[in-house]
Amino acid sequence: MTWLGVFSQLLEIVMALLLAPLLGGWINQCRAWLQNKSAPGLLQPYRMLHKLFNKESVLAEHASPLFRGAPYIVFGCMALACAIIPTLSTDLPLSPAADAIALVGLFAFARVFVSLAAMDVGTSFGTLGARREMLIGFLAEPALLMVLFSASLISKSTSLTTIVETLAHRELTIYPSLAFAGVAFTMVSLAENARVPVDNPTTHLELTMIHEALILEYSGRHLALLEWAAHLKLFAYSCIGLALFFPWGIAEAQAPVTLLLAIPALLLKLAIGGGLLAVLETLSAKMRIFRVPEFLATAFLLAVIGMLVHILVRA
Amino acid sequence: MIAPHGGAVDPTRWLHLDWILLVIVAWLLIGVAGVFALRRLTLVARVLFPAGGAFGLLLFGVALNSVWSSPAVAVLPIGLPSLPFHFRLDSLSAFFLLIIGGVSAGVSAFAAGYFRKGEGTPPGLLALEYHVFLASMALVVLADDAYAFMVMWETMALSSFFLVTANHRIVEIQRAGYLYLLVAHIGAIGILLCFGVLQANTGDYTFANMRAQALSPFWASVAFLLALFGFGAKAGIVPLHVWLPEAHPAAPSPVSALMSGVMLKTAIYGVLRVFFDLLHTPLWWWGLLLLAIGLATALFGVVFAAVQVDMKRLLAYSSIENIGLLFAGIGLTVLFSAYGMQPMAALALTAVLYHVASHAFFKSLLFVGTGAVLHATGERNLGKLGGLIRSMPWVAWVTLVGVLASAGLPPLGGFVSEWLLLQSFLFAPGLPSSVLDMLIPVVAALIALVGALAGYTMVKFFGVIFLGQPREEKLVQARDAGGWERLGMAWLVGGCLALGLFPVQFIALIDPVTTALVGAGLGETVDDSGWLLVPVAIERSSYGPAIFLLGVAASFALAFLLVRVLYHGRLRRAAPWDCGYPWQNARMQDTAEGFGQPIRQIFEPFFRMERELPTPFDAEPRYRVSVGDHFWRWLYLPLARAIERLASLIGLLQQGRISVYLLYSFVTLIAVLVVVKQ
Numbered sequence: 006m007t008w009l010g011v012f013s014q015l016l017e018i019v020m021a022l023l024l025a026p027l028l029g030g031w032i033n034q035c036r037a038w039l040q041n042k043s044a045p046g047l048l049q050p051y052r053m054l055h056k057l058f059n060k061e062s063v064l065a066e067h068a069s070p071l072f073r074g075a076p077y078i079v080f081g082c083m084a085l086a087c088a089i090i091p092t093l094s095t096d097l098p099l100s101p102a103a104d105a106i107a108l109v110g111l112f113a114f115a116r117v118f119v120s121l122a123a124m125d126v127g128t129s130f131g132t133l134g135a136r137r138e139m140l141i142g143f144l145a146e147p148a149l150l151m152v153l154f155s156a157s158l159i160s161k162s163t164s165l166t167t168i169v170e171t172l173a174h175r176e177l178t179i180y181p182s183l184a185f186a187g188v189a190f191t192m193v194s195l196a197e198n199a200r201v202p203v204d205n206p207t208t209h210l211e212l213t214m215i216h217e218a219l220i221l222e223y224s225g226r227h228l229a230l231l232e233w234a235a236h237l238k239l240f241a242y243s244c245i246g247l248a249l250f251f252p253w254g255i256a257e258a259q260a261p262v263t264l265l266l267a268i269p270a271l272l273l274k275l276a277i278g279g280g281l282l283a284v285l286e287t288l289s290a291k292m293r294i295f296r297v298p299e300f301l302a303t304a305f306l307l308a309v310i311g312m313l314v315h316i317l318v319r320a
Numbered sequence: 321m322i323a324p325h326g327g328a329v330d331p332t333r334w335l336h337l338d339w340i341l342l343v344i345v346a347w348l349l350i351g352v353a354g355v356f357a358l359r360r361l362t363l364v365a366r367v368l369f370p371a372g373g374a375f376g377l378l379l380f381g382v383a384l385n386s387v388w389s390s391p392a393v394a395v396l397p398i399g400l401p402s403l404p405f406h407f408r409l410d411s412l413s414a415f416f417l418l419i420i421g422g423v424s425a426g427v428s429a430f431a432a433g434y435f436r437k438g439e440g441t442p443p444g445l446l447a448l449e450y451h452v453f454l455a456s457m458a459l460v461v462l463a464d465d466a467y468a469f470m471v472m473w474e475t476m477a478l479s480s481f482f483l484v485t486a487n488h489r490i491v492e493i494q495r496a497g498y499l500y501l502l503v504a505h506i507g508a509i510g511i512l513l514c515f516g517v518l519q520a521n522t523g524d525y526t527f528a529n530m531r532a533q534a535l536s537p538f539w540a541s542v543a544f545l546l547a548l549f550g551f552g553a554k555a556g557i558v559p560l561h562v563w564l565p566e567a568h569p570a571a572p573s574p575v576s577a578l579m580s581g582v583m584l585k586t587a588i589y590g591v592l593r594v595f596f597d598l599l600h601t602p603l604w605w606w607g608l609l610l611l612a613i614g615l616a617t618a619l620f621g622v623v624f625a626a627v628q629v630d631m632k633r634l635l636a637y638s639s640i641e642n643i644g645l646l647f648a649g650i651g652l653t654v655l656f657s658a659y660g661m662q663p664m665a666a667l668a669l670t671a672v673l674y675h676v677a678s679h680a681f682f683k684s685l686l687f688v689g690t691g692a693v694l695h696a697t698g699e700r701n702l703g704k705l706g707g708l709i710r711s712m713p714w715v716a717w718v719t720l721v722g723v724l725a726s727a728g729l730p731p732l733g734g735f736v737s738e739w740l741l742l743q744s745f746l747f748a749p750g751l752p753s754s755v756l757d758m759l760i761p762v763v764a765a766l767i768a769l770v771g772a773l774a775g776y777t778m779v780k781f782f783g784v785i786f787l788g789q790p791r792e793e794k795l796v797q798a799r800d801a802g803g804w805e806r807l808g809m810a811w812l813v814g815g816c817l818a819l820g821l822f823p824v825q826f827i828a829l830i831d832p833v834t835t836a837l838v839g840a841g842l843g844e845t846v847d848d849s850g851w852l853l854v855p856v857a858i859e860r861s862s863y864g865p866a867i868f869l870l871g872v873a874a875s876f877a878l879a880f881l882l883v884r885v886l887y888h889g890r891l892r893r894a895a896p897w898d899c900g901y902p903w904q905n906a907r908m909q910d911t912a913e914g915f916g917q918p919i920r921q922i923f924e925p926f927f928r929m930e931r932e933l934p935t936p937f938d939a940e941p942r943y944r945v946s947v948g949d950h951f952w953r954w955l956y957l958p959l960a961r962a963i964e965r966l967a968s969l970i971g972l973l974q975q976g977r978i979s980v981y982l983l984y985s986f987v988t989l990i991a992v993l994v995v996v997k998q
Contacts (some may be wrong), residue, residue: 019864058883061890067789069709081875088871091694100918101852102867103730109732111868113775120779127788128898132910135783140918143776147768150742154764157746163861171713211899223896225890226426226883276805298922307764312761316754 013256013264015093020268021087025240026050026233027103027278028053035283050236054229062225065126075122076223076230082115083237092244093267094256095166104163109146112197115234116142123219130211134218137294141203141215143197144301148193151308155186156249158315165248170260181318185311187250191285192304194242198296199235201286203297213291240275247274336386337394337409340417340458343379347372347455354447364443365432370804372451373428379421379458386414387829393464399471406526408464411832412597413670415673416461416589419680420830422815424454431574432686432807433697433801446572453479453578460586466515466525471778473511476586477504479940480579502982503563507553511590514546518598530598540599544606547594548613555587555643558617559951565624569700573691576632581684585676588646592672595654596837604658608756610651615766616646622773623923626780627916627947629702631690634781635683636691638726641770642679646672648767649741653838657742660753662840664744667855670842671740671829673910676822678725678733681815685722686781689715692805693785696798702781702912707790711798716786718809725816727778728771731865733819736769736853739863743855773919780915789906821865839899852942861914913945920947928953 030050037044046052064073089103103111120135120142157163159180160171196203199216208214214221220231248255254270256263292300334342350368357363386392387864399405406804409417431450435443456475463469481504518530519541535543549560556564568576595602621640628634629840649672656665690700692715701703709716725732745764751757790796801809819826829842842855852864883889898904920927928948974983 022505061888061892063892063894063897066893066895067707067710069713069787070431071709071787077876077879078872080879081872082877084875085868085871099867099871101858101862102864102871104863106742106861107730107735107868110728110735111872113727113772114724114872117724117729117775117779121783121787124779124783124787125709126896126898127906127909128904129901129908129910130898132788132915135779136910136915136918139776140781143769143772146772146775147765150768151761151765154761156745158761161747162859163743163746164859167859221899224897226887230879230883243532246325251374261518287824295918295921298918305769309761309765312765313758316757316761 007096009264010094010096010098013096014088014099015270016264017093017097018084018088019243021092021237021240021244022084022233024275025087025236026054026274028240028243028275029236031276032239032279032283032286035280036286039283039287045287050232054233057224057229057232058226059247060225065222067126068222071121072125072222073227075118076234078118079115080234080237082111082118083234083241086111086241087237087244089165089250090244091166091169091255092271094264095170096257097166100166101164105157105165105168106163106272108165109153111152112149112238113142113146115212116146117201119219119231122292126222127221128297130221131220134221135147138219139214140294141297141301144298144305145193145196146305147302148189148305148308149197151305151312152186152190152193152249153245155182155296155308155311155315158182158312169248169255170257172249173255173257174266180313180315182315183250185307185314187246189311190246192300192307196301196304198239198242200282202289202292203300205291208291213294217295224247224314243275243278244271247271247278299318331438335392336382336389336414337392337407339382340379340386340409340462341394341407343375343382343421344455344458344907346375347451347458350375351448351451351455352443352768354451356616357443357715358442358444361435361437361443364447365435365804368447369428369432369435369450372447372454373425373432373808376421376423376428376454379417380425381419381421383414384829386413388832389414398888399467402466405471406467406528407459407462407468408527409462409660411836412589412592415833416585416676417458417778419585419677420454420457420461420582423680423684423812424578426808426811426815427574427577427581427684427688428808428812430577430691433804433808434572434574434688434691436695440489440634446483446486449479449482450575453583457582457586457642461589464518464527466512466527466530469516470508470512472510475500476583477508480575480583483575484567484579486566486572486575487570490618493570496566497676500563501568503553503560507550507560510546510550510553512550514543514594517543517546518594523775525898527593531600533597534601537603540601541603541606543599543687544595544603547591548610551587551590551594552647554590554611555584555614555647556617556640557643557647558640559618559955561617561621561640562949562956564640565628565633565636568639569630569632571580573632573687573694576635577684577687577691580687581680584639584643585680588643588650588676590646592649592837595650602658604753604756607651607653607655607658608759610654611759611763612651614621614644614647614649614651615763615770615792616644617641619649619766619772620644620926622770622777623919623926624947626773626919627927629912629916630700631693631785632687632700633707634702634777635686635690638774638777639679639683641774642675642683643899645741645767645770646675646679648763649675649744652741653743655751655756657838661750661839663856664747665838666834666840666842667740668744668749669834669838670827670830670855671737671744673833674740674819674826675731675737676818677826678737678819678853681812681819682725682732682734684998685812685816686719686726688805688809689719689722692801692809693798696800697795699792702784704792705785705786705790705795705919706792706906706909707786707795708798709786709788711796712786712800713824714800714806715809718813719786720782721813721816723782725820727775730863730882731773731820731869733816734805736820736823736863736865738767739853740855741767743861747856776919780912784910784915788909791906791909819925821866821869823863824851827853831949877918893896914929920945926950943961
């Protein structure tokens, strides 16, 4: 563990916490442009968080401590996830604590807590949301794991830093397995981050909600933390995608100067990625809830095919 | 000295094996004491069960010490003449004794507060059956000859049968007990025949002799299949799983905890003992078969668990799932060791043994948790529970730890074993056969799917029982668990947390076992700095649960403090919002059926479903769904019918007239004379 490592670790966490809402704002803006609407300001998510933090929290009468603790747990999980994904540098002291499998476990941990919290108050929409969230989760989680495994097979490691280092150093050839994994990953990320076509982040119709139904009973600072955690999750997923499929520009332990270059590289990649997500969301329509398992099963199979292709091509 | 030892040993010094035999004798004596205090509940609950728990703790301690020591043997001159009992304590037995002692200590403490006055078996008799059950499980893993093994195995089956049917006046419980007894005995035949093959016509049934035999691949495979059938019936692999979801709900909760947490593991012990110790040259297709059966069992178990509406049945199906994962891991171990890849085999076997331990602790915890709920509410049906986190906070929070471990979430024990298992799959490419290589990703995908579905099931389990609003009025008055019950649950929670947070230290206990069985251990490489679990090399993979927990906790605390400092901590209680719909009641929450509905829809071919849907014109709309098991319809019922037909054919011989029977004797006599003459 070097001082530079500690510094890049801290830089990464702080940057994730600060930049994550901006990414959300940027996507909303792109989408508004594409849909010919006037866009809210780029900083709108920050204003939103600030407003929510200032408001008092209204809690259901019989809500248990689990309900109050869940937003902090979910926020903590997402912050840790952003800390272990190599976004700026691969020299991260925290990264050996959790590899790709543990990262998926971390997301699952957050999901279980947010679902349990939604069931805690015992309203019809809350439990409905919990059920749907777990439904998406049980298909998306193995699919994400298979995507990460495809990359693991190439680099013969499940450690995220090793994966990124290996992938960044390969010649500019297309791995067929990564192509499959990329498609699968896009589908999984859409589902996991409650985007169209699986869920609609701007919906106001309760019966179609998934993520919004989960957090329906939250208000004030608890809601703010959950919203922030959702931004962090999108940021984390984007960074996983960039790290797996576009790893160029991430600094390595041997080259401290590149850390400075890594920040603009990341911003550029995120801006392009966010724009593409907005295009994707504009072009597709939300699907019925029972189409979602098919959608995710497709992603799961694609990821498995990706792994098989890797073994076939190598053999 | 209890036992004579081979070799020159200082007769005044007690060896590990002596201590273990002492615990077993103590358990038996406690059981006998129960007979003399047949109906004195206070004595049984306050003295006998805690004493049993204390001896469990002693066993745990001794086994912890003896994992590293070299094998010790003892011959007890009891049993038949010239057929003494052989016992042997090696690292594999010590590891399983560790689990028997550790789990039974917690469960016995819980049982001290659990058994109440009531119908069925008197408490003293329960104490006898319970402690005989414990002693026989310990002796099964110690047995070193087929005779002792079978005697103990049968004692275990019988004592647990009597425990399952503690409430023997209820017809369903009688049926469940009968089914259990039936499957247990059919399995025992398999094991007996397996030992018959293993001794290879030498007539010597000691394990030492079986180890020395080199069987031909054909006979080794026969022994393998017989052992798989026999131990599989006990463990509950598909299609021999049918007794599990019947027997577990029928048994009192501490007994279900022991059966699921420990007794199923004795079957795993048997499998490991036969496959890796007695049959030392595994063939590759055994591994493939085990992998297939294991995965089918795991997927079947978890899908059925997700749609259950009885909390103990749900846990029973979840046990089937875990047994499936264990068999898949064993399959992988066999595959690797058949191809001579010892380090990989050690990794897979470590995952298996780790899961054995963590499943033992978390499943016992969950079962005793359901016991506490059952006592407080009298309900086992998920549709009549809910909101118990407010009236029974202690049980709820403790159960939450078990739920998280069972869902395979970091930083608990269930995740470590899943992690190790996935690691061994990932490093599998490199098998000599490319077809097998192709299978590995598919298998890893299935394991990941099973793990994620386990999370779904566990959210349903915890959410429906403990969260939400109470679905019945009486639930508000439910009382939290008493002191003994809390003590037992606290011990089991401690086990779950320790297994989650200190994997490196625990794997040090597993290492001697893998070294003995497959000739390699994870050894020094695991321990990078004491905090990181590194199965192969730090560049390949690492996992540090303590750092992990610390990270989440630190972000939790920081977020909490920063919000308080920068903003405020104001809070107001109000009625739930729920989008402003005014008429809300507890019946509008998702039920257990509702929560399982997506699974029923997605995995429809798995179930035999009967549904009665209401029409819009019904004055009193009723909805009924029953989810059945295809195996009953297509395997067990035809089998039962065939056996009945066969029995009635044999019954034709029985005419009930003496002249007919004399004719039979006459014909037999003639036949024998003809044979002898030739």
